Amino acid sequence: MSSRAFVLNPDHSPLMPCTAKRARMLLTAGRAAVWRRYPFTIILKETSGTQSQPLALKIDPGSKTTGMALVLDGKNGKRCIWGAELTHRGRAIKLKLLARRALRSSRRSRKLRYRPARFLNRTRPAGWLPPSLMHRVLTTLSWARKIDRSTMMDSIAMELVSFDMQKMESPDIRGVEYQRGTLLGTEIRAYLLNKWDGLRAYCGKEGREVEHLTPRSRGGSDRVSNLVLSCRACNEKKGNQELGEFLAKKPAILRKIQTQQKAGLHDTAAVNATKTRLLGELRQFGCPFPLGIGAQTSFNRQAQEYDKAHWIDAACVGESGAAVAVQRRKPLLIKSMGRGNRQVCGTDRYGFPVRHRTHQKVFFGFQTGDIVRAVVTVGKKAGTYTGRVSVRATGSFRLPQVDSIHHRFFSTLHKGDGYGYSF
Known part of the structure; x- marks a missing residue:
């Protein structure tokens, strides 16, 4: 916990x-x-004094998961006293928007009454971000506010990651061809650590050495798609062999590397697009706001020999992260689940109506998304169950472990707030 x-x-x-x-x-x-x-x-139940110590919220923003940590600067030095990992649902939002667009396009092409397209009726304001990206900003900002309301937080530190995708694709780009500034080469290593989860491509252990899949002596380039993490032993064993030659007897590892090698830069683009907006929103808190870079965070974590984790990276952000005591505890895992939708007529994948939803959300005092405990005392399903509940108008609810439990067995632990929690 x-x-x-x-x-x-x-x-x-x-x-x-x-x-x-x-x-x-x-x-x-x-x-x-x-x-x-x-x-x-x-x-x-009784008012207590308000003695305080320097307490900083540190944030390691990511495309899929954002790490958060509270660092206390006390008499015994800096200590991480609370950690959490916030998992976003940006891809789920994007897929739902694509499905909605396809459905509306299909309706306009059927032999129904004409419905004019409305996608040109609106203009985008300055600083507009797609909903799937703006979701990452809003959920991180929402949790920063929650922590601010619940603690005596007096500063915020954030890792300002900048991946230069032009530099990654064309390391030799320069002069007038290079339109978007410069970036230190250490960021390429940080990108590889993120892309390959800090693991060596050949043996699956943690690695830090950069290796060319296609050797430069055989025409390989310095593009990031041709780079992986490796160890000294595997690097020397591979020599100037092609990837297929070196892993001819290990087809499973070969397929895994080739699949990962083709992974795009979607996550990198998402972080680059949201960092400035998130930075501007967090500055509105009005407290000191030191920044750090990805290479510095990685160096701080490795120098202190901490495991790779988003919340630990958050604790190591900035100059103050060079000496932070992080205990081996489980962080709070927060997953964005959404709050349902307003669609009254549910449709199948072809756009035809298949179900109807009522306007009522609360049934017998419970709502879908509430974290509850069910203590069933009779029947084949007797036992104690805990989890997010899915309610029905009939009063027979469903939990992840069991279905069709009467509402009288339930008690609320945490009202639904759009998130799922675990440790």
Whole structure:
């Protein structure tokens, strides 16, 4: 579980996070109550003093997952007291928008009454981002606000990653051909660490040495699509062989590398497109805002011999991340699930109506997305189950582990807020 619990005064003003042991003592003694399960927050029954220590929220933005960490600068140095990983649903949003566009296009082409296209009716404001990208900004900003309301946070640090895709595709580009600035070569290594999950391509272990799939002596280029991570032993063993020659007896690894080698730059483009918008929104908090680069974060993590993880990368962001004590604890895993949709008439993949949704969302005090506990005492399904509930008007609800459980067995742990939680 997360190492610290958030604490609120009776007037909902934030206090410094306390240890799990301290939170249990306050709850057992009746001096506090559980305010929120995720992230775990307690609220005191009597007002307490507001002594504070420097507390920084550090963010490692990513295309699919964003790491967050709270770093306390106390008497014993800097310590990471809370960590979380926020998984975005940008690709799910993009697929839904594509499906909607195809459905509307299909309707206009059928032998129905004419429906004029409306996609040219609106103009895009300055700074517009596609919904799938803006989602990443909004969810990160939303969680920064939640943490700000629940803790005495006094600064924010963010990793400002910049991948120059022109430099990656054409390392020799220069002069008038190079229109978008320069970038240090260390960013290519950081990109490879992200693309290959920090693992060696040939033996699957953690590696840092850059290797050419097609050797330069046999016409290989310095393009990022021809680069992988390797170790010294595998590099020397491969020599100037082609990839197919070297892995002729390991077809599974060969297919994996070839598939990963063809991976596009979608994630890189998403980070580049959203970084400036996120930076501007976070500056609105009005607190000190130091920045860090990806190479510095990677160096800080490797120098302290920490495992590769998004929340650990967040703790190592910036100059202050060079000496941060990170305990081996499980971070809070946050997954964006959405809040449903407003579509009343559900359709199949061809656009024909197949179901009807009511305007009512809450049934018997429960709503789809609530995290609940079901204690079933009778029948074949007797047992205790916990998870996100899917409600029905009939009163027979579904959980990930079991279906068709009567609502009388349920109790709410955490009201649905559009996210799923785990450790």
